[in-house]
Amino acid sequence: xxxxxxxxxxxxxxxxxxxxxxxxxxxxxxxxxxxxxxxxxxxxxxxxxxxxxxxxxxxxxxxxxxxxxxxxxxxxxxxxxxxxxxxxxxxxxxxxxxxxxxxxxxxxxxxxxxxxxxxxxxxxxxxxxxxxxxxxxxxxxxxxxxxxxxxxxxxxxxxxxxxxxxxxxxxxxxxxxxxxxxxxxxxxxxxxxxxxxxxxxxxxxxxxxxxxxxxxxxxxxxxxxxxxxxxxxxxxxxxxxxxxxxxxxxxxxxxxxxxxxxxxxxxxxxxxxxxxxxxxxxxxxxxxxxxxxxxxxxxxxxxxxxxxxxxxxxxxxxxxxxxxxxxxxxxxxxxxxxx
Amino acid sequence: xxxxxxxxxxxxxxxxxxxxxxxxxxxxxxxxxxxxxxxxxxxxxxxxxxxxxxxxxxxxxxxxxxxxxxxxxxxxxxxxxxxxxxxxxxxxxxxxxxxxxxxxxxxxxxxxxxxxxxxxxxxxxxxxxxxxxxxxxxxxxxxxxxxxxxxxxxxxxxxxxxxxxxxxxxxxxxxxxxxxxxxxxxxxxxxxxxxxxxxxxxxxxxxxxxxxx
Numbered sequence: 001x002x003x004x005x006x007x008x009x010x011x012x013x014x015x016x017x018x019x020x021x022x023x024x025x026x027x028x029x030x031x032x033x034x035x036x037x038x039x040x041x042x043x044x045x046x047x048x049x050x051x052x053x054x055x056x057x058x059x060x061x062x063x064x065x066x067x068x069x070x071x072x073x074x075x076x077x078x079x080x081x082x083x084x085x086x087x088x089x090x091x092x093x094x095x096x097x098x099x100x101x102x103x104x105x106x107x108x109x110x111x112x113x114x115x116x117x118x119x120x121x122x123x124x125x126x127x128x129x130x131x132x133x134x135x136x137x138x139x140x141x142x143x144x145x146x147x148x149x150x151x152x153x154x155x156x157x158x159x160x161x162x163x164x165x166x167x168x169x170x171x172x173x174x175x176x177x178x179x180x181x182x183x184x185x186x187x188x189x190x191x192x193x194x195x196x197x198x199x200x201x202x203x204x205x206x207x208x209x210x211x212x213x214x215x216x217x218x219x220x221x222x223x224x225x226x227x228x229x230x231x232x233x234x235x236x237x238x239x240x241x242x243x244x245x246x247x248x249x250x251x252x253x254x255x256x257x258x259x260x261x262x263x264x265x266x267x268x269x270x271x272x273x274x275x276x277x278x279x280x281x282x283x284x285x286x287x288x289x290x291x292x293x294x295x296x297x298x299x300x301x302x303x304x305x306x307x308x309x310x311x312x313x314x315x316x317x318x319x320x321x322x323x324x325x326x327x328x329x330x331x332x333x334x335x336x337x338x339x
Numbered sequence: 340x341x342x343x344x345x346x347x348x349x350x351x352x353x354x355x356x357x358x359x360x361x362x363x364x365x366x367x368x369x370x371x372x373x374x375x376x377x378x379x380x381x382x383x384x385x386x387x388x389x390x391x392x393x394x395x396x397x398x399x400x401x402x403x404x405x406x407x408x409x410x411x412x413x414x415x416x417x418x419x420x421x422x423x424x425x426x427x428x429x430x431x432x433x434x435x436x437x438x439x440x441x442x443x444x445x446x447x448x449x450x451x452x453x454x455x456x457x458x459x460x461x462x463x464x465x466x467x468x469x470x471x472x473x474x475x476x477x478x479x480x481x482x483x484x485x486x487x488x489x490x491x492x493x494x495x496x497x498x499x500x501x502x503x504x505x506x507x508x509x510x511x512x513x514x515x516x517x518x519x520x521x522x523x524x525x526x527x528x529x530x531x532x533x534x535x536x537x538x539x540x541x542x543x544x545x546x547x548x549x550x551x552x
Contacts, residue, residue, distance in 0.1 A: 003390035003410070005388050005411065006455065006457050008460075038454060039435055042454075046433065047434075053390065055411070109438065109524020111438060111524045112453075114449050115449050115454070245523075246523035
């Protein structure tokens with residue numbers, strides 16, 4: 001790990017000013033990085049994948065609104081410093097939108113969930129082994145312009161959706177799938193003030209610049225997620241398929257919410273994890289289901305639509321079939337929920 | 340206040356010629372700003388800090404305050420093992436993948452390998468050395484691990500025990516399935532898992548009784 005200056009602050013304004021002192025090209029390249037749970041940051045700092053000059057500990061404002069879950073007029077506000085375990089066990093979250101609670105409970109381990117903040121969780125870095133191992137020179141995400149060792153390497157865990165010729169690294173998170181499915185709004189603070197970002201616009205597909213992962217500016221801090229909820233979202237779930245039963249990243253996952261009226265789908269929300277380079281809203285699958293009855297034919301058609309643009313590589317083509325089956329099972333299980 | 344809150348005192352000389360030393364702008368704490376306020380416009384006095392200078396830390400471990408001067412990079416795990424002589428907490432993967440380094444922070448189980456020692460200041464740290472009573476009577480979870488033969492080589496055991504205490508206190512030890520799910524962050528290469536589940540089941544009853552008394 002490279003040496004860094006450690007700072008501890010009690011107020012968001014102090015943190016933002018310290019971070020704004022040292023601006024890099026993108027939020028991730030900024031030499032100043034915020035430390036909340038540290039479960040990603042310290043891991044990749046030990047690997048020397050990230051080498052910030054300054055680490056700003058923001059855990060001191062845990063007890064402000066940034067550290068709390070609050071009911072709002074049209075849903076729920078999840079403070080960015082709320083820990084994953086806390087949100088997963090929150091009775092309102094569990095009752096009003098099981099998808100959110102399950103996406104958190106099925107991620108990582110309880111120790112990590114006790115540490116990791118929601119804001120940090122959506123920004124967690126990919127598990128691509130070539131990204132995490134600096135002895136591989138070729139990684140467009142870590143060293144822009146050097147190529148991609150995964151493209152013709154061991155790419156079993158890699159993405160089949162949203163890839164580019166420069167990067168096929170999978171976005172590893174679960175909670176982000178719930179946020180994108182629910183049209184959450186990301187609230188941020190930065191040196192230029194605050195702004196509201198639709199969750200779907202937070203992450204950037206790799207395209208030409210895999211190293212720039214989000215639209216966040218250097219030093220911009222996520223303060224909360226505003227999640228609009230409807231009563232029918234109690235009929236929702238998160239299904240995660242992986243190599244072992246627990247404490248593992250998704251090979252394929254599906255976040256699903258269904259608004260069923262007289263047996264017909266009035267509205268569907270679908271996001272897919274483990275298969276794409278960014279949090280992935282399956283809009284085509286939602287469109288395919290709207291106005292349909294949930295049956296074998298309609299869920300199969302939705303799964304086909306979700307993966308129509310998928311592209312497999314040498315070791316990960318199985319994810320296309322697995323992803324479709326995961327979505328089919330998630331839709332059938334969601335339809336069976338009585339609310 | 341003229342400096343960011345709770346800035347940690349540093350020791351060692353300030354060598355102005357060091358290349359690693361860089362300019363650091365201090366900042367004054369202001370009242371919570373509105374979202375539209377531009378913070379960057381506020382002037383800040385410049386300061387210099389050498390990132391290699393040690394930090395004077397105060398850590399509360401098993402109820403005792405310990406003072407130690409450490410490089411900012413030091414994890415809580417390395418602080419405990421290498422600087423404070425508390426080698427009960429084990430280093431397995433050092434990357435948050437095995438659970439051997441589990442300790443309690445303000446009663447909640449966390450991984451000490453992914454916690455900076457500097458970040459743990461002001462919080463109550465409990466390690467395996469702090470579980471037994473001062474007269475030597477073992478914590479019910481320690482006794483349950485012995486009674487149920489819940490380990491073979493023993494390397495993961497301190498982490499398993501701290502994690503199991505957290506699991507019971509969180510209310511996540513209701514069924515065998517829950518115990519397996521909520522203990523999944525602690526790997527045991529000897530595969531003592533069935534006996535660990537039995538130990539948690541035994542200890543949770545004793546711990547509940549103790550809480551009622």
